[in-house]
Amino acid sequence: xxxxxxxxxxxxxxxxxxxxxxxxxxxxxxxxxxxxxxxxxxxxxxxxxxxxxxxxxxxxxxxxxxxxxxxxxxxxxxxxxxxxxxxxxxxxxxxxxxxxxxxxxxxxxxxxxxxxxxxxxxxxxxxxxxxxxxxxxxxxxxxxxxxxxxxxxxxxxxxxxxxxxxxxxxxxxxxxxxxxxxxxxxxxxxxxxxxxxxxxxxxxxxxxxxxxxxxxxxxxxxxxxxxxxxxxxxxxxxxxxxxxxxxxxxxxxxxxxxxxxxxxxxxxxxxxxxxx
Ligand SMILES: O=C(O)c1cc(=O)[nH]c(=O)n1[C@@H]1O[C@H](COP(=O)(O)O)[C@@H](O)[C@H]1O
Numbered sequence: 001x002x003x004x005x006x007x008x009x010x011x012x013x014x015x016x017x018x019x020x021x022x023x024x025x026x027x028x029x030x031x032x033x034x035x036x037x038x039x040x041x042x043x044x045x046x047x048x049x050x051x052x053x054x055x056x057x058x059x060x061x062x063x064x065x066x067x068x069x070x071x072x073x074x075x076x077x078x079x080x081x082x083x084x085x086x087x088x089x090x091x092x093x094x095x096x097x098x099x100x101x102x103x104x105x106x107x108x109x110x111x112x113x114x115x116x117x118x119x120x121x122x123x124x125x126x127x128x129x130x131x132x133x134x135x136x137x138x139x140x141x142x143x144x145x146x147x148x149x150x151x152x153x154x155x156x157x158x159x160x161x162x163x164x165x166x167x168x169x170x171x172x173x174x175x176x177x178x179x180x181x182x183x184x185x186x187x188x189x190x191x192x193x194x195x196x197x198x199x200x201x202x203x204x205x206x207x208x209x210x211x212x213x214x215x216x217x218x219x220x221x222x223x224x225x226x227x228x229x230x231x232x233x234x235x236x237x238x239x240x241x242x243x244x245x246x247x248x249x250x251x252x253x254x255x256x257x258x259x260x261x262x263x264x265x266x267x268x269x270x271x272x273x274x275x276x
Contacts, residue, residue, distance in 0.1 A: 004090075004122055004147030005191035008215055011057040011090050012243065017275060018268045019058035019092065019217065021247030022048050022080065024065045028248070032255040038072045041065075045080040048251070051260035053087035056268075060245060063095040078117045091120040092149065092217070098126030098134065105136035112137070112146040122147030124197060124217075128162070131180040138184065138194060147193045147215075152177045153207060155199025155220030164205070175207055182211040191215060191241065200226035200244070202234055209238040216241045222249025222267070228274035244271045 024044045026036045032047075034040035045061070053059060061084075066077035084091050097107040104125075110116055111123045122141070125134055127150050134150065141148045153163050153174045163174040171179070178196060185192025192214035201220035209216065216235060220226045221244055228244065235242050246267050253263035 001145045003188065004141065004145055004193035005185075005188055005214065007121070007145070008057070008090060008147065008193075008243075009190045015055060015057040016268045017243055017271060018056050018264065019060050019243050019245040020048070020052055020056050020250050020264055020267075021094065021219070021245060022059055022061040022065075023247040023251065025248070028251055028254075031252065034255075038069050038076065041069055041073060042076050044254075045076055046083075047255055047257065048260065049080060049083045049087065051254070051257040052250075052264055053084040053089040055261070056089055056264055058092050058243065058245075059084045059089045060092045060094050060247075062247070063093060074118070081118065081120050085121070090122070092122045092124065092147070093118070093120035094124045096124045096126050096151065097137075098129050100129060101133050101136050104133055105140065108137035108140035112140050112144050114144055120146075122149060122193075122195070124149045124151065126151050127177050131177055141193060145193075147195060149195035149197050149215070149217050150177060150181055152181075152196040153198045153202050153205060155201045155224055155226070159199070159202075172207070174205075178207060178209060178212060181214060185213040186211075188213060195243075198234065199224075200230050200234055203230075204233050209235065209241075212238065212241060214241065215243050217243050217245055219245040219247075222246045228267075228270040231271070231274050239275050242275060244275075 029036050029040045066073040081091050165173050181194050195215035197217045199220040200218040250263040253259040
């Protein structure tokens with residue numbers, strides 16, 4: 001079985017380095033002329049999958065926008081994941097889970113076990129119950145060739161109050177998260193299967209990413225104000241592992257399939273130029 005790190009490296013080589021979020025905000029449904037209900041959600045998600053699943057490396061459905069509609073929304077999430085994977089995209093399910101170890105194992109089974117209807121290729125998780133509490137998710141992911149992206153330095157302005165806090169070992173909380181994940185990714189070729197989430201909005205923070213040996217998801221591009229040219233100052237020498245991620249910037253180009261493809265192509269071109 002191939003690891004997620006290997007599958008992601010291959011997808012980025014073949015399809016280019018781009019992740020597009022599927023975030024069906026109420027405002028976007030309205031902008032697309034869709035109703036704010038399950039039918040609108042389904043049309044939105046189907047359109048994004050039709051436009052992009054056969055060309056971008058990674059699609060990232062944001063679970064909250066599906067959960068908003070209860071069990072019928074979850075059914076649409078299940079089919080969105082399945083159809084995206086069938087069309088060849090890797091699916092990173094953005095659920096930002098994080099709990100004590102035994103509960104974390106159940107979350108991981110829900111999202112990474114091939115027997116689950118919600119099975120994705122990778123998920124986002126929050127490390128603020130301690131990186132060690134996420135170990136069951138890392139184990140489930142490894143067993144099934146899945147990936148886990150751990151929040152480290154998030155794109156929102158509130159993040160630094162926690163993430164830049166200095167721990168008893170004199171390192172920041174974020175640097176401890178980065179170092180623990182670096183250790184777990186050590187030795188994997190071409191890339192470890194544990195990623196970090198580092199917002200493209202954060203500027204130069206002095207955090208050391210040089211030993212991560214895993215993918216660095218960079219949200220915050222477009223709607224939150226960061227541009228592809230900011231990637232260099234945020235990631236420095238670690239640019240080669242960056243996976244840029246856009247949601248609204250691309251999604252506002254819908255509902256036209258051609259419009260979505262053009263917007264994704266534009267984002268990919270800008271990132272290619274910035275990442276080298
Ligand atoms: O994990 C994420 O994807 C994430 C982490 C982070 O630090 N910042 C962040 O914006 N995100 C997600 O990335 C998406 C950003 O959407 P746009 O601002 O529309 O591009 C949303 O789904 C956020 O939940």
